[in-house]
Amino acid sequence: MQEENKKLKKEIEKLQAAKAGDLQGELKNKVQSINGVNVLAEKIAISDSKAAKTLLFNLEKELGSGVYLFGLSSGEKAQLMLMISKDLVESKSWNAGTIVKEIAKEINGGGGGQAFFATAGGTKVSGIDAAISQLKNHLG
Numbered sequence: 001m002q003e004e005n006k007k008l009k010k011e012i013e014k015l016q017a018a019k020a021g022d023l024q025g026e027l028k029n030k031v032q033s034i035n036g037v038n039v040l041a042e043k044i045a046i047s048d049s050k051a052a053k054t055l056l057f058n059l060e061k062e063l064g065s066g067v068y069l070f071g072l073s074s075g076e077k078a079q080l081m082l083m084i085s086k087d088l089v090e091s092k093s094w095n096a097g098t099i100v101k102e103i104a105k106e107i108n109g110g111g112g113g114q115a116f117f118a119t120a121g122g123t124k125v126s127g128i129d130a131a132i133s134q135l136k137n138h139l140g
Contacts, residue, residue, distance in 0.1 A: 024058060028063065030042055035139065039068075041071075043070075056081055067083070069081065073128065078121065078124060082120075084117075100118040106127040106128075107121075
């Protein structure tokens, strides 16, 4: 039973990764320029945070310098993932940990992390859109 459970979990991870790969193509078309900076801030339909993080890093690698924010949910839990390219961290003194902590208030949560990558978790799934808007306002 445990072995079967492990196999099923692996299969789910593979499916989530494939879904993330498909989503990458769609998301590339949603990049906006805010004050000359590429910004992608979207709510995504992936509940696996590992697959979402991989997708975030792949997008940054493909699209280059920018600010990338994902809002995702799993059940009643909301999560935000924010990546800021290292050149922007240096040139604009932006800090993903500080910014995500601020916008996480919209999801009744908290978070933090490094200057270039940070995450936050919260209990208010309905606040994800407001957190995305707040990031765009912060950059604009």
